[in-house]
Amino acid sequence: xxxxxxxxxxxxxxxxxxxxxxxxxxxxxxxxxxxxxxxxxxxxxxxxxxxxxxxxxxxxxxxxxxxxxxxxxxxxxxxxxxxxxxxxxxxxxxxxxxxxxxxxxxxxxxxxxxxxxxxxxxxxxxxxxxxxxxxxxxxxxxxxxxxxxxxxxxxxxxxxxxxxxxxxxxxxxxxxxxxxxxxxxxxxxxxxxxxxxxxxxxxxxxxxxxxxxxxxxxxxxxxxxxxxxxxxxxxxxxxxxxxxxxxxxxxxxxxxxxxxxxxxxxxxxxxxxxxxxxxxxxxxxxxxxxxxxxxxxxxxxxxxxxxxxxxxxxxxxxxxxxxxxxxxxxxxxxxxxxxxxxxxxxxxxxxxxxxxxxxxxxxxxxxxxxxxxxxxxxxxxxxxxxxxxxxxxxxxxxxxxxxxxxxxxxxxxxxxxxxxxxxxxxxxxxxxxxxxxxxxxxxxxxxxxxxxxxxxxxxxxxxxxxxxxxxxxxxxxxxxxxxxxxxxxxxxxxxxxxxxxxxxxxxxxxxxxxxxxxxxxxxxxxxxxxxxxxxxxxxxxxxxxxxxxxxxxxxxxxxxxxxxxxxxxxxxxxxxxxxxxxxxxxxxxxxxxxxxxxxxxxxxxxxxxxxxxxxxxxxxxxxxxxxx
Numbered sequence: 220x221x222x223x224x225x226x227x228x229x230x231x232x233x234x235x236x237x238x239x240x241x242x243x244x245x246x247x248x249x250x251x252x253x254x255x256x257x258x259x260x261x262x263x264x265x266x267x268x269x270x271x272x273x274x275x276x277x278x279x280x281x282x283x284x285x286x287x288x289x290x291x292x293x294x295x296x297x298x299x300x301x302x303x304x305x306x307x308x309x310x311x312x313x314x315x316x317x318x319x320x321x322x323x324x325x326x327x328x329x330x331x332x333x334x335x336x337x338x339x340x341x342x343x344x345x346x347x348x349x350x351x352x353x354x355x356x357x358x359x360x361x362x363x364x365x366x367x368x369x370x371x372x373x374x375x376x377x378x379x380x381x382x383x384x385x386x387x388x389x390x391x392x393x394x395x396x397x398x399x400x401x402x403x404x405x406x407x408x409x410x411x412x413x414x415x416x417x418x419x420x421x422x423x424x425x426x427x428x429x430x431x432x433x434x435x436x437x438x439x440x441x442x443x444x445x446x447x448x449x450x451x452x453x454x455x456x457x458x459x460x461x462x463x464x465x466x467x468x469x470x471x472x473x474x475x476x477x478x479x480x481x482x483x484x485x486x487x488x489x490x491x492x493x494x495x496x497x498x499x500x501x502x503x504x505x506x507x508x509x510x511x512x513x514x515x516x517x518x519x520x521x522x523x524x525x526x527x528x529x530x531x532x533x534x535x536x537x538x539x540x541x542x543x544x545x546x547x548x549x550x551x552x553x554x555x556x557x558x559x560x561x562x563x564x565x566x567x568x569x570x571x572x573x574x575x576x577x578x579x580x581x582x583x584x585x586x587x588x589x590x591x592x593x594x595x596x597x598x599x600x601x602x603x604x605x606x607x608x609x610x611x612x613x614x615x616x617x618x619x620x621x622x623x624x625x626x627x628x629x630x631x632x633x634x635x636x637x638x639x640x641x642x643x644x645x646x647x648x649x650x651x652x653x654x655x656x657x658x659x660x661x662x663x664x665x666x667x668x669x670x671x672x673x674x675x676x677x678x679x680x681x682x683x684x685x686x687x688x689x690x691x692x693x694x695x696x697x698x699x700x701x702x703x704x705x706x707x708x709x710x711x712x713x714x715x716x717x718x719x720x721x722x723x724x725x726x727x728x729x730x731x732x733x734x735x736x737x738x739x740x741x742x743x744x745x746x747x748x749x750x751x752x753x754x755x756x757x758x759x760x761x762x763x764x765x766x767x768x769x770x771x772x773x774x775x776x777x778x779x780x781x782x783x784x785x786x787x788x789x790x791x792x793x794x795x796x797x798x799x800x801x802x803x804x805x806x807x808x809x810x811x812x813x814x815x816x817x818x819x820x821x822x823x824x825x826x827x828x829x830x831x832x833x834x835x836x837x838x839x840x841x842x843x844x845x846x847x
Contacts, residue, residue, distance in 0.1 A: 236337030240306045240346045247583035253349040254612040260287035272436040280390040283351035305346040305353035312357040319364040332547030340473035340573035345536040351391045352536045358388035359398035360540025373419035378426040389434045397519030401512040469532045470542045472573035492549030499552040585683035586613045594620035600649040610656030631667040655687040676780040678798040681734040695780045695796045711818040712826025719746040726844040730805045741801040749789045759817040760799045770807040773799045814841040
């Protein structure tokens with residue numbers, strides 16, 4: 220019977236893990252894979268069931284998408300609603316892990332394994348994704364724990380539970396095969412070397428055979444796709460040693476910015492604890508089976524990653540339940556209380572370091588920042604081109620602006636007839652905004668960027684994680700100010716008139732790690748008219764403090780309006796738009812700052828502002844508030 224104190228201890232750990240996952244569920248925006256999952260789940264349930272065990276619709280088997288189809292019909296498609304499916308799966312994993320671990324190895328190992336589960340950054344990362352990783356972890360972890368119970372008791376109910384969970388893991392993700400293979404290694408080793416009755420060992424082999432036969436339709440599909448890899452995924456570690464370090468330490472800390480030395484040290488401590496769990500822990504044969512499955516899963520992941528040249532740390536989140544179970548047994552087997560406390564504190568601290576890294580908004584695809592930026596700087600006369608088109612659903616999930624959004628290509632290369640295609644695509648618009656999702660995928664040769672850069676002024680550019688945004692001015696010449704511009708009529712040196720300006724943001728942070736790392740910036744649009752032909756000039760724009768201290772200068776890219784259309788070619792009556800990004804000093808003081816404009820003639824001297832006392836050569840066009 221479960222003691223009341225133990226019950227509340229387990230319940231508190233479970234609640235802590237759930238609350239932590241709920242608190243972080245909206246830290247990062249959706250990525251391309253998540254909106255793909257959403258779109259597929261919103262489709263026909265009949266199609267999902269028809270292609271359940273093949274590679275049509277998606278390379279993965281379709282259990283996750285079928286369950287997500289049911290889920291979103293209940294919760295809708297908000298970001299939190301989508302991800303709550305993963306939170307629920309991981310919460311069930313925590314409950315199953317602690318309940319079954321307690322029955323297998325005792326209360327203390329279950330409590331420690333539960334604590335490590337509750338703050339595990341890799342599992343929490345999986346709950347921040349509307350993908351199958353949390354589901355795979357739940358099913359693989361349940362299968363392995365049920366298998367250990369079956370090896371311990373030989374009761375049919377545990378073999379049935381194992382078979383169902385293992386089969387579910389196999390049909391959740393392409394690497395679910397590794398979970399089945401790890402189970403098979405333990406069953407076959409037990410059948411050959413175990414001490415159970417022949418009937419009991421035969422039951423295990425039969426259960427494994429049933430799983431294998433039911434998994435065979437998708438296994439054949441997977442075998443045919445061996446060697447394939449996604450260009451969006453990270454390249455695999457170049458050596459087996461590098462993979463071992465990433466795999467082993469990643470199970471506890473995910474991928475924090477720690478040195479290789481620290482990660483190897485964390486891995487070494489974990490390995491020692493796992494060995495100690497076998498040497499000094501209870502039920503050595505069961506721990507041997509658990510460690511065999513853990514090693515087999517690691518070897519399977521290494522084969523998958525290195526043979527397919529594809530790697531993402533989240534791929535092996537499903538190994539975490541077995542890993543923290545072994546650590547829980549190992550820590551609980553330490554003979555002294557202070558020794559257990561020190562080691563457990565160290566493990567929890569390592570996980571917290573990894574968890575803290577996840578709070579960084581730049582750690583994931585940052586479509587929300589890209590969408591908000593284009594909403595702020597674009598308008599109904601602009602067009603947004605999203606490349607690769609794989610990212611277009613995610614961009615549209617967040618975008619609420621007035622610009623037209625198109626996504627005509629998965630990838631652009633120099634062999635495409637861009638001279639024929641792009642004028643048709645951009646005709647009739649004022650500005651084109653390129654939203655380049657994973658540029659090395661969508662525009663690997665820089666063909667799309669190069670085409671626009673050769674022909675049009677670059678208005679501005681920002682760099683949200685994996686979603687670079689560049690704006691190109693298709694119509695820098697106009698005959699009137701747009702309604703969003705502030706009218707002016709300021710003449711410099713009797714030769715050029717500043718007709719208006721626009722500063723979109725009136726409050727700017729001096730540091731920016733999302734759009735323009737590491738510093739903040741102020742974007743200024745100026746509207747110019749020359750009073751006579753053949754006028755040559757260059758504006759200088761900067762941010763100054765109250766007493767004239769200079770805290771920023773304009774970024775020189777060599778691709779602005781003045782570089783594409785020199786002022787000497789302008790004619791009186793024409794109004795020309797130019798854009799300037801002012802890069803802030805991250806250490807400048809907060810408070811009000813001035814946006815100051817000067818005009819430099821061909822001789823390098825600044826022209827005076829006509830009508831000002833003492834012919835001053837500077838003009839304050841606006842003021843902005845600088846924040847931290």
